[in-house]
Amino acid sequence: MNAITMIKQRRSVRKYKNKKVNRATMKEIVSLSRWAPSWANFQIARYTLVDDAATIEKLATDGVKGFTYNINTLKNAHGVAVLSFVKGKSGKFDPKKGDYATTKSNEWEAFDAGIACQTFCLAAHAKGVGTCIFGVIDEELISGIVGLPDEETVAALIVYGYEEGEHAEPTPRKEVDEILRFV
Ligand SMILES: Cc1cc2nc3c(=O)[nH]c(=O)nc-3n(C[C@H](O)[C@H](O)[C@H](O)COP(=O)(O)O)c2cc1C
Numbered sequence: 001m002n003a004i005t006m007i008k009q010r011r012s013v014r015k016y017k018n019k020k021v022n023r024a025t026m027k028e029i030v031s032l033s034r035w036a037p038s039w040a041n042f043q044i045a046r047y048t049l050v051d052d053a054a055t056i057e058k059l060a061t062d063g064v065k066g067f068t069y070n071i072n073t074l075k076n077a078h079g080v081a082v083l084s085f086v087k088g089k090s091g092k093f094d095p096k097k098g099d100y101a102t103t104k105s106n107e108w109e110a111f112d113a114g115i116a117c118q119t120f121c122l123a124a125h126a127k128g129v130g131t132c133i134f135g136v137i138d139e140e141l142i143s144g145i146v147g148l149p150d151e152e153t154v155a156a157l158i159v160y161g162y163e164e165g166e167h168a169e170p171t172p173r174k175e176v177d178e179i180l181r182f183v
Pocket residue numbers: 010011012013069070073132133134135136137168170171
């Protein structure tokens with residue numbers, strides 16, 4: 001799949017077939033995600049893949065703040081990636097100590113996680129696996145459910161699986177002249 005097709009055809013997928021994506025395929029997708037750029041190449045993103053029905057149900061009941069839309073998506077999902085990142089490194093020259101290098105201080109860690117997230121979604125799409133990013137989540141409860149190490153925090157959930165039915169309709173985009181300026 002070429003890059004332009006990949007970018008334009010990726011959609012948020014919320015209806016999944018009753019079929020798990022095998023772990024070897026998911027390992028390949030995470031292996032591709034490693035090519036995401038990151039602050040000073042610190043590579044702080046981590047992927048905890050949940051493919052067990054009881055844990056996915058727990059994420060639905062406790063992890064999405066009771067948001068029905070997300071609960072309904074999780075009800076037909078067989079895979080969820082908990083995207084997390086190692087705290088306190090990105091934004092610094094020295095990951096072990098020192099002040100943040102810019103006025104954005106630690107905001108670069110969420111920036112890194114965002115790039116990792118889109119790289120994961122595009123890699124998944126290229127491998128025929130649909131994804132949906134969830135931002136309406138309870139980071140603390142999710143950390144507990146999947147047992148994240150203390151040095152990490154949850155950035156987002158990415159639900160994944162084989163899409164059921166027709167490929168989701170494209171959502172509208174602003175015109176390029178609304179978002180672009182040259183100086
Ligand atoms: C940071 C972020 C948070 C999001 N949170 C949710 C969410 O909680 N639930 C959901 O169903 N979709 C969520 N989405 C998906 C967006 O609604 C979706 O990307 C957007 O409408 C564009 O549609 P598309 O992904 O199909 O192009 C989120 C996307 C991003 C980037």
